[in-house]
Amino acid sequence: MVLSYYPVLLDVRGREVLVIGGGPVAARKVGGLLAAGAVVRLVAPELCAAAVELALGPGVGYHARGFEASDLDGVVLVFCASGDSAVNARAAELARSRGIFVNVVDAPEAGDMIVPAHFRRGELLVAVATGGASPALSRRLRQRLEVEFGPEWGPLLRLLAAARRAVLAGGGDGADHRRVFYELVDSRLAEFLRAGDWAGVDGLLREALGLGLADLGLGPDDLQPRPEDGRP
Numbered sequence: 001m002v003l004s005y006y007p008v009l010l011d012v013r014g015r016e017v018l019v020i021g022g023g024p025v026a027a028r029k030v031g032g033l034l035a036a037g038a039v040v041r042l043v044a045p046e047l048c049a050a051a052v053e054l055a056l057g058p059g060v061g062y063h064a065r066g067f068e069a070s071d072l073d074g075v076v077l078v079f080c081a082s083g084d085s086a087v088n089a090r091a092a093e094l095a096r097s098r099g100i101f102v103n104v105v106d107a108p109e110a111g112d113m114i115v116p117a118h119f120r121r122g123e124l125l126v127a128v129a130t131g132g133a134s135p136a137l138s139r140r141l142r143q144r145l146e147v148e149f150g151p152e153w154g155p156l157l158r159l160l161a162a163a164r165r166a167v168l169a170g171g172g173d174g175a176d177h178r179r180v181f182y183e184l185v186d187s188r189l190a191e192f193l194r195a196g197d198w199a200g201v202d203g204l205l206r207e208a209l210g211l212g213l214a215d216l217g218l219g220p221d222d223l224q225p226r227p228e229d230g231r232p
């Protein structure tokens with residue numbers, strides 16, 4: 001049966017999330033959760049090298065033992081990523097019976113949610129999922145899209161956000177706003193940002209908004225990709 005997963009973006013900042021297992025799959029989940037600001041409770045008798053690194057850093061509380069039911073106390077999400085399918089199944093059942101959303105890495109149908117392949121460019125989040133049909137395809141598509149939507153899309157999003165704030169603050173009606181926003185989105189802004197052509201960027205803004213970079217409070221620093229633009 002084809003599952004109709006509902007796509008949402010979760011704000012997990014400061015929320016406790018349980019990850020069961022310490023192998024490469026668990027480490028990938030932990031990395032994504034930390035990048036989203038979650039507080040991770042990591043439970044596994046042993047950790048792989050990537051998981052050790054994450055467990056030593058901020059935001060992770062590590063418990064070196066097998067899963068126990070009390071690990072579910074106070075968490076908003078659960079990721080069952082141990083190498084033991086019986087442990088994953090039991091933890092998933094317990095979590096679901098408590099109404100906690102759960103991801104099961106070796107038996108997706110036993111859980112409520114799956115994780116898409118994804119990458120960020122500033123506020124832009126591009127995610128790909130196949131309903132579990134082919135994670136390898138999700139990964140390849142993510143890699144292709146990362147090339148198409150390069151680092152310059154981080155600064156582009158900052159610029160579009162600043163332009164949008166200025167337009168909305170300037171009054172006018174929704175139809176006018178929409179026209180300006182699409183003029184910017186359909187322009188060569190990304191191309192100019194990639195080339196470091198600040199004068200070109202400034203020109204496009206002036207054409208669309210009548211305001212330049214300085215009017216929007218943006219300097220060269222804002223127009224360069226930042227490390228956090230590409231966080232997992």
Ligand SMILES: C[C@@]1(CC(=O)O)c2cc3[nH]c(cc4nc(cc5[nH]c(cc(n2)[C@H]1CCC(=O)O)[C@@](C)(CC(=O)O)[C@@H]5CCC(=O)O)C(CC(=O)O)=C4CCC(=O)O)c(CCC(=O)O)c3CC(=O)O
Binds near residue numbers: 028107113117128134
């Ligand atoms: C259902 C889901 C549940 C979940 O984990 O959330 C799930 C399940 C399973 N994955 C398996 C295998 C692989 N998973 C990957 C990679 C990723 N898997 C991810 C998500 C998901 N995997 C969810 C569905 C997403 C969708 O709808 O597409 C990604 C996208 C996101 C992430 O994990 O962060 C991440 C890529 C991140 C990136 O690079 O961008 C690779 C590729 C590789 O390793 O090179 C392989 C080997 C190749 C292959 O099998 O295709 C197996 C069989 C295990 C076995 O063989 O025993 C199962 C279990 C089953 O299918 O029953």
Ligand SMILES: NC(=O)C1=CN([C@@H]2O[C@H](COP(=O)(O)OP(=O)(O)OC[C@H]3O[C@@H](n4cnc5c(N)ncnc54)[C@H](O)[C@@H]3O)[C@@H](O)[C@H]2O)C=CC1
Binds near residue numbers: 025044047067104105
């Ligand atoms: N969803 C996905 O993206 C993918 C899923 N898989 C599946 O994910 C599972 C995990 O894969 P890997 O990380 O490579 O496994 P792994 O074998 O490297 O690690 C398993 C981890 O589980 C821990 N563990 C074992 N018993 C436990 C218990 N009772 N409580 C808590 N932790 C326990 C171990 O200490 C170890 O850290 C595999 O079963 C595989 O079928 C594999 C590839 C991708």
